[in-house]
Amino acid sequence: MPKMLDIDIENERILKEYIEGDTIFDMVKADRVKSEYAEQVKAMCKLLYANNTNIDYFPTNFVVQNETLYYIDYECNDYMEEWNFENWGIKYWSKTPEFIEYVNTH
Numbered sequence: 001m002p003k004m005l006d007i008d009i010e011n012e013r014i015l016k017e018y019i020e021g022d023t024i025f026d027m028v029k030a031d032r033v034k035s036e037y038a039e040q041v042k043a044m045c046k047l048l049y050a051n052n053t054n055i056d057y058f059p060t061n062f063v064v065q066n067e068t069l070y071y072i073d074y075e076c077n078d079y080m081e082e083w084n085f086e087n088w089g090i091k092y093w094s095k096t097p098e099f100i101e102y103v104n105t106h
Contacts, residue, residue, distance in 0.1 A: 019070050024059035028094060029103070037062075038093060040069040045085050052079045057089020 027033045041062065048055060054077045055061070061073035081087060091098040 019063045019065050019072060021063040021065035021070075024062040024064065024069075024093060027064065028059055028092070028099060031095070033093060034067075036067065037064060037069050038090070041085055041089070041093075044069075044071065049079055049084070053077070054079050054083050057083075057085045057092075059092050 022030075022032075024033060024037060027037075041057070044055075055071055056073050056075040061071060061075075063070045063072050077083070092102065093099075
């Protein structure tokens with residue numbers, strides 16, 4: 001089940017929350033990805049890129065609940081153009097050759 005972490009820095013606590021919903025990966029496999037989901041991740045990117053940050057844009061790391069996209073992974077890295085959503089992540093958000101190859105090899 002997908003989970004999300006809330007971090008309370010002041011009290012040094014991390015709370016795991018479970019989010020019901022399908023991952024983008026599952027939705028791509030079932031041909032159920034909506035363009036709104038990519039728009040939501042692009043809105044995330046605006047904030048991330050402004051803070052010199054990339055996240056792991058692979059579709060298993062995103063869950064949709066009530067039409068809202070949630071990033072459920074914890075990975076954050078310094079921004080690198082080759083690993084941003086537009087150059088890397090988007091390749092796995094539809095049935096591209098990269099996505100199909102991944103499914104066939106994993």
